[in-house]
Amino acid sequence: MTESTPATDDALAAAVAAVSTPSPVDTPLGRFELVDGVPTPESVERLYGSLDFLRGVEAFLSAMPGASLVAMRRGFRELGLLRSNQVGYTDPRADSGGIFLTPNTATTYGSLFVDLRETGPLVIEPPKNSLCVVDDFWFRYVADMGIAGPDRGEGGRYLFLPPGYDGEVPDGYFVYRTPTFTNWVVLRALGGVPAMKETRIYPLADAGDPPPTEFVNIAGTRVNTVHANDASFFDEVAEIVAEEPTSALDPERAGLLRAVGIVPGRPFVPSPELRATLDTAAKAGAAISRALVYSPRDPEARVAPGSSWLQAFLGGSYEFLADGASLLDARAQFHFFATVITPAMAHAQVGAGSAYAYTAHDAQGRILDGSRTYRLVLPPNPPAKNFWSVDLYDTQTRSLLQTDNPYPSLLSLSGAVATEEDGSTVLWFGPEPPAGRESNWVGTVPGRSWFPMLRLYGPLEPWFDRTWLPGDLELVED
Template sequence: MSEHARPGLTAAQMAEAVASVSTPDTVPSPFGDLHFFDGVPVPETVETAYNALDLIRAVDVFLNAVPGASLVAFRAGLRSAGVTSARQIGITEPRATSKALFLTPNTETTYGVTMLDLKAWGPTVIEAPPQSLCVVDDFWFRYVADMGIAGPDHGAGGKYLFLPPGYDGEVPDGYFVYRTPTYTNFVVLRALGGVPAMKQTRIYPLADAANPAENEFVTLSETPFNTVHANDYSFYEEVAELVQEEPADALDAERAGQLAAIGIVSGQPFAPDARLRAILELAAPIAAGLARTVSYAPRDPEAVLYGSWRNAFVGGDYEFLRDGARLLDARTQFHYLATVITPAMAHAQVGAGSAYAYTVHDSEGQLLDGARSYRLHVDANPPAKNFWAVDLYDTQTRSLLVIPSTPYPALASNDGKLQSNDDGSFDLYFGPTAPEGKESNWVETLPGKSWFPVLRVYGPLEPWFDQTWRLNEFEPIG
């Protein structure tokens, strides 16, 4: 049998292939030139390359760990306000104000918040009040359960049992049972019946079910406290605190690997040396700037509602998945601006739940400026089964805008004060001074400070979804 020579690359093609898999002796980079001897890094380049790699990892950690850092900061804020265990439930009675730093709360709802500690209490029971909208998220800010109207009790009220990681004990009957990957879990309570209904909530260890102690309800509305994660080096300390408390397998291997690359490892102290600390101090503000960019100027086409108005829940999935891929920017965008994650937010239904839109621009494409005055014309028949509202937020803190005139920087259709036009439309005003005779339709803004609005539609109707009714832009009037 004869042998035939197999065709191969020509000399020119082989030279091209070698060139394509090779590295030049000098590679320009934002971190400084990288120098190689025939593909091998020279000593000074090794240091430069690892400094660059650590900076990249640190930026990735910030962007991908925002959800966890957010809840560490929230717990710290609650503790400073007197909510130190799940026995205590903080309530924004009668409603949230601008006194606390709290990511984009609304001023129309009474919130109840606390943290479960399943390491201290073991299996824990929550008795959800009837006609409520309650959510439990784990300490990495991942969805665990809905309770109430969106949960398995469908608004009738029910007993929910939360089991800690690795629990293999007896599970009694009579509960809606959830297993959570973290010991600490975030509880958010809302009740349509307001504060009296909220105070029907009960949280206690399963071991005390026969005779549970009363819960204490701590009023938060007038208390200044901070629940917002850091934008500096201490961000990494917040994340390290979480990692040390929770099981090593509570986080996916990919993000755990990013954390480990900068020295945040379960069971090991977080003690960066001077070199790494300097890199982390450099990385945090860079990463925070990137987080602000994907939040205020998202580039995913699905983030655009229309005009300048943006959608904060890109992809329509509470896990930020689209076609099997994690939408990393969308996850950062949402958690940098907002608190609480649940499928009910990702899939608003006609006449139920709420829909959201926000913007940072006016009709001319300019950033909203507290020194200027604006008019927002709201067309007649806003598509809200219940009501609609516009709340204003500080672009730095993403918390309610602090203004001298009121702790409630918002306008809502259900407060009985808004003046409508003859055709049923509304003109809303925003600026340093109120237009004469329009004080009830005005929210103060501050010269030298930007701001951004979030419009909420409670019980959105079909014209919201098919966009036969649309928001207008903020029109500069001064």
């Protein structure tokens, strides 16, 4: 038998220490006691409570895309949009009436939810010269229609097939299979409301004599379409899990939901103790999401070193993937304050699509205050082939800032925004307009924070090579 030596004894001791858990264990979740590696009964109870909390936080961050669309559908149903051929649209354009995640005020939007379980294979004929997207109910990309789609803005017939469909597929359509029965359709017609009403939506079975598509103006309506930040968030997620095939969700996220009691085919009825834990988890998840949105730690989030302006879509992938890994923070950041998933947004091209930048802080890193006045300088020749805009949003709701002006924005298209002698544009934000600057001013709300989003429609090369950048917001001292 080989005798041990001090060296081998030390190595063994180090190995034992490496695989052992000391007692007590101090963590951000509290102190846990163990007896020679076995948790005490009191610690077991608190460890499982901590596990429920951690799984709840991760479930909030991971299932947010689905909850977002469940909440939006709920809002649409409250507006009476119940059928798959009812388009809610904004005439003349989106405004601050309701709670919608970061819409822009330059666009006539159309939007609806289609239920392929109800309709079977469904045909959509988008307007010509439009930008339209279909996302599944877990907020994943299905198709572009219009300019970014295979019809290239010339019009066409798109056929969407439900999960498991094995019937005949006729010719003459752009065909897409979707993993969920419910899908969200967003329509942006560059020709405004008349063009929007060219949209046609009908079951394939009715293609010979399509029923009329109904259009409902939802501009100015007071409705909430944003997911909850408390325990009811998990009720929203349970709704989608109950409706959609198990194959529609990846095993990892499905496992997280199962861990907190959301299981296909079973009612979601958590105990009062678990519901209280999930309520805390949702609030913590929302706080984490707000850090990811307003103060992201990814260095790629900033449009340029030293700038306070941030990018809305990190990683360049509409699937939030890089090197075979999911970009978890980027996905949560985007879905907490934005909607619409399409490759055209994730990877803008010179002269096409749109580019975005936003910030919740001024030049000194201070949170924007609706009681104060700020100045923003856009250097000469903003790199937008079509036009630029700046919209203001509420930091709590991530929706258009609600003021006396239903369009809290400035657009170069308007012709009213003045430029300086050197070609730059100075914009002002605050509760009252500076004298003589009314045309370049957007009002804010005392006592409420806010954030601006700069959009460049048809971004040009100076945006991509960062030779043109917006200035930081400068606080105007009283």
